[in-house]
Amino acid sequence: MSVLYDRVALIGLGLIAGSMSLAMKRAGLAGEIVGYARSAETREVAREIGLCDRIEDTAADAVRGADLVVLCVPVGAMNAVAAEIGPALKSGATVSDVGSVKRAVIEAVAPHIPEGVHFIPAHPLAGTEHSGPRSGFAELFDERWCLIVPVDGADEDAVERVETLWREMGSNTDRMDADHHDLVLAVTSHAPHLIAYTMVGVADDLGRVTGSEVIKYSAAGFRDFTRIAASDPTMWRDVFLNNKDATLEILGRFTEELFALQRAIRTGDGEHLHDYFTRTRAIRRGIIEARQDTDAPDFGRGKRV
Ligand SMILES: NC(=O)c1ccc[n+]([C@@H]2O[C@H](COP(=O)([O-])OP(=O)(O)OC[C@H]3O[C@@H](n4cnc5c(N)ncnc54)[C@H](O)[C@@H]3O)[C@@H](O)[C@H]2O)c1
Numbered sequence: 001m002s003v004l005y006d007r008v009a010l011i012g013l014g015l016i017a018g019s020m021s022l023a024m025k026r027a028g029l030a031g032e033i034v035g036y037a038r039s040a041e042t043r044e045v046a047r048e049i050g051l052c053d054r055i056e057d058t059a060a061d062a063v064r065g066a067d068l069v070v071l072c073v074p075v076g077a078m079n080a081v082a083a084e085i086g087p088a089l090k091s092g093a094t095v096s097d098v099g100s101v102k103r104a105v106i107e108a109v110a111p112h113i114p115e116g117v118h119f120i121p122a123h124p125l126a127g128t129e130h131s132g133p134r135s136g137f138a139e140l141f142d143e144r145w146c147l148i149v150p151v152d153g154a155d156e157d158a159v160e161r162v163e164t165l166w167r168e169m170g171s172n173t174d175r176m177d178a179d180h181h182d183l184v185l186a187v188t189s190h191a192p193h194l195i196a197y198t199m200v201g202v203a204d205d206l207g208r209v210t211g212s213e214v215i216k217y218s219a220a221g222f223r224d225f226t227r228i229a230a231s232d233p234t235m236w237r238d239v240f241l242n243n244k245d246a247t248l249e250i251l252g253r254f255t256e257e258l259f260a261l262q263r264a265i266r267t268g269d270g271e272h273l274h275d276y277f278t279r280t281r282a283i284r285r286g287i288i289e290a291r292q293d294t295d296a297p298d299f300g301r302g303k304r305v
Pocket residue numbers: 011012013014015016017036037038039042072073074075077080081098099100101123124125126127128129130131132133135232235239
């Protein structure tokens with residue numbers, strides 16, 4: 001692939017920006033990659049490991065002359081960063097972001113984008129529980145989805161170029177409306193994270209009673225919960241505070257179902273439990289069969305679904 005953007009600026013140098021830099025280098029997509037992070041320590045690490053071609057000490061200096069600027073900071077920091085870079089953006093440039101929530105990010109960023117600059121929000125559905133400048137790797141986006149969320153009146157060429165960038169970094173892309181994105185992600189990512197955080201908290205409370213047993217004998221299912229619950233606290237605080245309505249809607253439904261299952265256990269209603277688990281098993285099997293038919297990429301790393 002030839003160079004897509006002569007100069008790319010990455011703001012916030014953590015897991016996603018680091019992986020983007022390495023994936024762009026792998027495919028030769030950027031003439032130059034410039035980086036900026038708020039803390040001097042992160043900038044120092046990024047320089048030391050050669051994460052970008054150049055690291056600047058202010059966000060405005062990093063975006064000056066850039067053809068593509070990608071905001072890779074926690075969702076709650078998007079507004080302040082956009083305000084800082086707005087006046088320094090080059091006419092004709094594209095600003096994108098990788099935030100896990102889309103409606104709130106659009107509302108936070110769009111007012112700071114000057115006339116003549118394109119704003120094309122995006123969200124790669126790929127991550128790990130690790131964060132910071134040393135956590136990125138070039139393969140993170142391979143065979144994963146990246147959702148592109150164009151705002152009303154978005155320039156089609158600019159949208160297509162961002163789609164090409166993600167495809168060349170290894171992802172499959174789809175377009176989605178911001179509100180729909182936030183509801184879908186509340187089901188598939190946000191509520192599951194909150195449930196994992198809760199379950200690990202419950203186990204921790206129990207652990208105080210039973211010593212180290214909870215960890216020592218933890219089965220694979222619980223270990224998966226602990227992996228998810230080790231994710232970055234700032235990132236997830238911001239996700240929940242910025243996708244309130246959709247997350248609360250899904251958690252409300254979750255609680256209703258949980259109460260129904262709780263009641264079935266208490267009253268010994270085995271038929272209810274069996275029917276419920278049969279239905280959920282069929283859903284999982286249906287997903288796997290559909291994927292084999294369409295050869296679509298899976299939700300998990302590699303071929304694990
Ligand atoms: N981790 C995931 O699984 C994942 C997946 C997809 C999208 N996202 C989204 O990507 C974004 C970045 O996540 P990450 O996992 O790379 O996080 P990270 O914690 O690894 O990196 C975030 C970086 O932003 C910097 N930062 C924080 N506030 C800043 C500010 N005000 N100005 C400048 N820099 C600032 C931090 O120092 C850090 O370098 C978030 O919006 C997150 O919702 C994360």
